[in-house]
Amino acid sequence: MKIAVIGTGYVGLVSGICYAELGHAVVCVDKDPYKIATLQGGGVPIYEPGLEELSRRGVAAGRLRYTHDLQEAVRGTDLVIIAVGTPPLPSGEADLSYIDAAAAEIADALDGYAIVAVKSTVPVGTNERVRDLIRARTAVPFDSVSLPEFLREGSAVRDTLEPDRVVIGADSPAAAERIAELHRPLTQKVMVTDIRSAEMLKYASNAFLATKISFINEIANICEKVGADVAEVAAGMGLDRRIGPAFLGAGIGYGGSCFPKDTRALIQIAGHVEYEFKLLRSVVEVNRDQRMRIVRKLETIFGGELRSKTIGVWGLSFKPNTDDVRESPALEIMRHLVDSGVRVRAYDPIATPSFRGLFGDGGVVWCDGALEAASGADALCLLTEWEEFARIDLRRLQETMRRPILIDGRNVFKESDLAGTAFIYYSIGRPSLNQGIREEMPILQY
Ligand SMILES: NC(=O)c1ccc[n+]([C@@H]2O[C@H](COP(=O)([O-])OP(=O)(O)OC[C@H]3O[C@@H](n4cnc5c(N)ncnc54)[C@H](O)[C@@H]3O)[C@@H](O)[C@H]2O)c1
Numbered sequence: 001m002k003i004a005v006i007g008t009g010y011v012g013l014v015s016g017i018c019y020a021e022l023g024h025a026v027v028c029v030d031k032d033p034y035k036i037a038t039l040q041g042g043g044v045p046i047y048e049p050g051l052e053e054l055s056r057r058g059v060a061a062g063r064l065r066y067t068h069d070l071q072e073a074v075r076g077t078d079l080v081i082i083a084v085g086t087p088p089l090p091s092g093e094a095d096l097s098y099i100d101a102a103a104a105e106i107a108d109a110l111d112g113y114a115i116v117a118v119k120s121t122v123p124v125g126t127n128e129r130v131r132d133l134i135r136a137r138t139a140v141p142f143d144s145v146s147l148p149e150f151l152r153e154g155s156a157v158r159d160t161l162e163p164d165r166v167v168i169g170a171d172s173p174a175a176a177e178r179i180a181e182l183h184r185p186l187t188q189k190v191m192v193t194d195i196r197s198a199e200m201l202k203y204a205s206n207a208f209l210a211t212k213i214s215f216i217n218e219i220a221n222i223c224e225k226v227g228a229d230v231a232e233v234a235a236g237m238g239l240d241r242r243i244g245p246a247f248l249g250a251g252i253g254y255g256g257s258c259f260p261k262d263t264r265a266l267i268q269i270a271g272h273v274e275y276e277f278k279l280l281r282s283v284v285e286v287n288r289d290q291r292m293r294i295v296r297k298l299e300t301i302f303g304g305e306l307r308s309k310t311i312g313v314w315g316l317s318f319k320p321n322t323d324d325v326r327e328s329p330a331l332e333i334m335r336h337l338v339d340s341g342v343r344v345r346a347y348d349p350i351a352t353p354s355f356r357g358l359f360g361d362g363g364v365v366w367c368d369g370a371l372e373a374a375s376g377a378d379a380l381c382l383l384t385e386w387e388e389f390a391r392i393d394l395r396r397l398q399e400t401m402r403r404p405i406l407i408d409g410r411n412v413f414k415e416s417d418l419a420g421t422a423f424i425y426y427s428i429g430r431p432s433l434n435q436g437i438r439e440e441m442p443i444l445q446y
């Protein structure tokens, strides 16, 4: 199949490269000259394990190429995939301007029948809007297909090559079958449904996962007060097949370019049909509060005065194995610390450049290593569970710091890691491990 993918972000690039890996002729298009130059030069503009290698392989085999010329890419193609961004507007609604612009450009380039699939996460009705936009500009026949994407950053290649399921929303059975055929080598779990259900299903999936996270975080907060351990609680809950163990990791909450944006967009989608999505509003609110627990904990430790303290921060990306810092909890936490007069020493294995791009430089010492960030610190906050942090010898860490205070926002360390250290340790929802911080201990009254 000849495929043109519009947008080489996390979704478009990974999908395009993976379709080429399956043997299809793929051209990936982006407006961003830096991205296209990087890709044409054999690199990839994002950090995603395994991606660069696959890209090089596709290009070398002549199955994959990159261009900024959308018109040329779309002409003569069988399938056009729209994978441009749908960032949030200040209201929380999805900004569809990139989708609209791409649709108009595609319409002007179509020179024969093609399927136009929307992979971007879009509000219900957007595929119809794209269809109408294209129809208004061209008489060339085409079919519209909703093809929501479920990959996760950090494991995007694996998620694409081994998806749990592929969902296709279509009103043309023939178009649905062609897209199903394209994905059958990856999974037999190909679900064909109507376009609106496919669009809704994507938001519902993200909202449900975000709900699981906020739920377990609230349980964790209660665990701290009643003396239970959230890791044990989650493990036991997860053994129930109806619940499942995934997304029950308590911590400082979810970030990233999807959950925060998509939960707010779904609240807006519901609002437009005069439905108040109360549960999801609470999920968002719980998540907002959860990241601030780190700051409140520090304030408790230092008697409310953070000014002039030196605080190390480990992890800036919104999750490990990615350089993406969009809506990373670290952004808000570090802003608060810097504004409170804290001297912040920050380290991330990969994401420091992208973080600095969004956050700016003021008030932060950017470090090249984990121990360097902890050096001379009055406290250390772990915000992203990169594997290298779990492997650090806590005794050495303790020697590096001015005061051995460790706030573990991702519940990385175990009791055995802490044994033999003098750390004042705080994690989320595991009070038996929390040493030296008493105010969260049981306040049980009978
Ligand atoms: N990031 C994820 O993990 C993920 C997973 C599933 C779904 N999604 C959804 O997929 C969509 C894309 O997300 P992303 O993270 O890949 O976005 P992104 O912002 O990383 O990339 C979008 C790219 O599209 C390009 N672009 C915009 N308009 C263009 C045009 N007219 N022609 C050519 N290129 C154009 C931009 O330059 C940019 O490089 C969003 O709707 C998102 O919600 C994202």
Ligand SMILES: O=c1ccn([C@@H]2O[C@H](COP(=O)(O)OP(=O)(O)O[C@H]3O[C@H](CO)[C@@H](O)[C@H](O)[C@H]3O)[C@@H](O)[C@H]2O)c(=O)[nH]1
Pocket: 121, 149, 150, 151, 152, 153, 154, 206, 209, 213, 246, 247, 248, 249, 250, 251, 252, 253, 254, 255, 256, 257, 258, 259, 262, 318, 319
């Ligand atoms: O038990 C958990 C699991 C995740 N998280 C946090 O949740 C956020 C999102 O993590 P994850 O879902 O792994 O990453 P994303 O790349 O944002 O992927 C989500 O968003 C994508 C974009 O829509 C979807 O395609 C994916 O299916 C969906 O998992 C991160 O900040 C994680 O730290 C937790 O706090 N606890």
